[in-house]
Amino acid sequence: PPDDDIFLMIFDVLNDQRDVSAMMRTCWSVYHLGVRRLLSMGAEIINNNQLISFCHFMRRNIYNANRLSMLRLAIPLSSPMDGCEDSGSEDSASDEGYEPLHGIPLLVHILPSLIGIRTLQINFCEGLLQCDDRLVDAFAALPSIHDLRIISFGLLSYDLLESIRSDIVHLCIECSGDEHGYFVPLDSM
Numbered sequence: 001p002p003d004d005d006i007f008l009m010i011f012d013v014l015n016d017q018r019d020v021s022a023m024m025r026t027c028w029s030v031y032h033l034g035v036r037r038l039l040s041m042g043a044e045i046i047n048n049n050q051l052i053s054f055c056h057f058m059r060r061n062i063y064n065a066n067r068l069s070m071l072r073l074a075i076p077l078s079s080p081m082d083g084c085e086d087s088g089s090e091d092s093a094s095d096e097g098y099e100p101l102h103g104i105p106l107l108v109h110i111l112p113s114l115i116g117i118r119t120l121q122i123n124f125c126e127g128l129l130q131c132d133d134r135l136v137d138a139f140a141a142l143p144s145i146h147d148l149r150i151i152s153f154g155l156l157s158y159d160l161l162e163s164i165r166s167d168i169v170h171l172c173i174e175c176s177g178d179e180h181g182y183f184v185p186l187d188s189m
Contacts, residue, residue, distance in 0.1 A: 004033060011037040035061050042070030042119070051075065051103030058110045065113035071120050075101065077127035104131045111138040119147040126154035140164045150174070 007023075011034050014020045020041070024034035039061075045051050051073075058065050120142070122128060129135050136159050145166035150157050151174040161171075 007033050017041050035064050036067055039064055039067040040069065042072070043068060044072040044074065046074050046076075048075065048101050048103050051101065051107060055103055055106035055110050058113065059106075062113055065110070066116040068114055069116050069118045071114065071117050072123075073121070073128065074123035075128065077124045101131055104128075104135070108132055108134045108138050111135075112141060115143055117142055118144055120145050121149040121151070123151040125150045125157045125160075126152045129156035129160065136160050136163065142166060146170065148172070 007030055011020060011023065014023060014037070017038060020034050020038045024031045024038065043054055045054055058068075120139070122139075129139075136156055139160055140163040142164075143166055145164070146169040148164075148166075148168050148170070149172040150160075153173050153175045157173075
């Protein structure tokens with residue numbers, strides 16, 4: 001319909017995810033038009049609430065999940081097992097700032113649908129992978145990753161790299177979690 005063309009042009013000039021999201025919430029008929037634009041902007045997830053919201057959004061829009069081309073997971077964990085639901089540590093819940101990552105099981109189920117991700121960054125990677133045994137295989141199965149950045153490298157991160165099925169073009173590994181990583185141009189290997 002002609003009205004859809006107008007709304008699509010408006011979405012094209014919106015450069016902020018909050019603006020796109022606000023426009024999508026104006027009415028149901030506009031919502032479906034904004035999904036593609038929102039996903040084309042990529043996703044950055046910095047806490048458990050955002051992870052849960054992202055997973056629910058992706059489940060509602062599963063037919064557009066392949067349009068997500070960039071995913072950055074930057075959920076801080078102060079120690080490798082902080083926030084993991086099945087960590088077995090009963091006293092970790094009393095730690096200040098503890099936030100169980102209830103979104104991890106949702107993420108495990110959503111990842112197989114995210115076949116369009118070309119850029120993946122996982123901050124606090126080792127701790128995140130320790131939260132659920134299925135995450136290594138779920139990330140490794142993503143078929144189209146070209147740029148991969150891993151911050152906080154360890155044995156599980158190594159397992160991920162060893163089993164990844166994508167043809168990685170650019171790889172950056174930051175072993176200590178600080179800002180000084182090692183860039184590995186794979187075409188020179």
